[in-house]
Amino acid sequence: MKALIETIVRPLVDHPDDVNVTEEENDYKIRYHLTVHENDVGKVIGKNGRIAKAIRTVVYAAGSDSNKKIYLDIM
Amino acid sequence: MRQVTATGQTVEEAIQSALEKLETTKERVEVDIIDEGKKGVFGLFGSKPAIVKVSLLADKSKEGEEYLRQIAEKMGIEVDLNVIKNDKEIQYELSGDKIAMLIGKRGQTLNALQYLTQLVVNKNIDRYKTVIVDAEGYRGRRNDTLKQLADRLAQKAVRIQKEVLLEPMPSYERKVIHTALQNYQKVSTYSDGVEPNRRVVIKPE
Numbered sequence: 001m002k003a004l005i006e007t008i009v010r011p012l013v014d015h016p017d018d019v020n021v022t023e024e025e026n027d028y029k030i031r032y033h034l035t036v037h038e039n040d041v042g043k044v045i046g047k048n049g050r051i052a053k054a055i056r057t058v059v060y061a062a063g064s065d066s067n068k069k070i071y072l073d074i075m
Numbered sequence: 076m077r078q079v080t081a082t083g084q085t086v087e088e089a090i091q092s093a094l095e096k097l098e099t100t101k102e103r104v105e106v107d108i109i110d111e112g113k114k115g116v117f118g119l120f121g122s123k124p125a126i127v128k129v130s131l132l133a134d135k136s137k138e139g140e141e142y143l144r145q146i147a148e149k150m151g152i153e154v155d156l157n158v159i160k161n162d163k164e165i166q167y168e169l170s171g172d173k174i175a176m177l178i179g180k181r182g183q184t185l186n187a188l189q190y191l192t193q194l195v196v197n198k199n200i201d202r203y204k205t206v207i208v209d210a211e212g213y214r215g216r217r218n219d220t221l222k223q224l225a226d227r228l229a230q231k232a233v234r235i236q237k238e239v240l241l242e243p244m245p246s247y248e249r250k251v252i253h254t255a256l257q258n259y260q261k262v263s264t265y266s267d268g269v270e271p272n273r274r275v276v277i278k279p280e
Contacts, residue, residue, distance in 0.1 A: 057187035
């Protein structure tokens with residue numbers, strides 16, 4: 001899943017090496033934290049959060065067959 | 076991106092010489108004319124060569140293809156990808172076993188993938204290209220559903236003599252509804268609200 005998030009985000013930004021995903025898991029949910037270079041923040045959020053929403057839609061679709069709830073935080 | 080500047084007696088000749096240097100064809104480059112050149116008197120006095128800047132276009136459709144392929148792979152879905160492209164539009168057709176996962180409820184995952192691919196394809200280029208991502212003919216089937224819905228709701232609007240609101244849809248789905256009812260004299264249509272909650276309203280005349 002971490003690899004999926006990185007695959008989605010890297011081509012969108014100008015500093016792909018600064019894309020970082022960390023993972024925090026407990027019994028019923030997995031929370032992913034995405035951080036990018038400070039100049040790329042707009043590129044992963046977008047106008048009215050449109051890009052962030054699209055990223056989450058794809059990530060949540062991929063997580064739909066796991067039985068844990070998945071969250072994606074974008075910093 | 077590779078580019079060269081070339082000169083010649085005419086613009087055509089300058090472009091030709093640039094293409095030879097880049098070892099490519101006219102379809103795969105973007106041409107900027109810097110100077111049209113001047114013939115001069117008797118081709119002797121005051122003549123100026125034509126100058127052009129020719130840039131090799133990266134094959135952006137390949138980038139989109141690779142992007143979609145990678146995402147599908149990381150989602151654990153095997154897909155076949157078919158690419159159809161022209162000047163303004165690149166269409167990716169996905170097919171495979173677990174394709175439903177890539178479409179999602181009312182196509183929301185497919186729309187998200189289409190939006191992201193559009194961003195990747197149009198990153199750092201001047202000439203905007205429309206990107207369409209389709210899976211197992213989903214968009215065609217969806218269009219048929221939308222047209223039927225438009226017909227049904229237009230009749231309802233006429234019957235009850237009140238405006239009928241549709242649910243929020245992305246722009247190209249709204250366009251299908253507007254187009255479907257364009258020639259239907261008894262109603263008019265418009266869109267209301269702010270993206271992403273913009274929706275079609277059917278109004279009886």
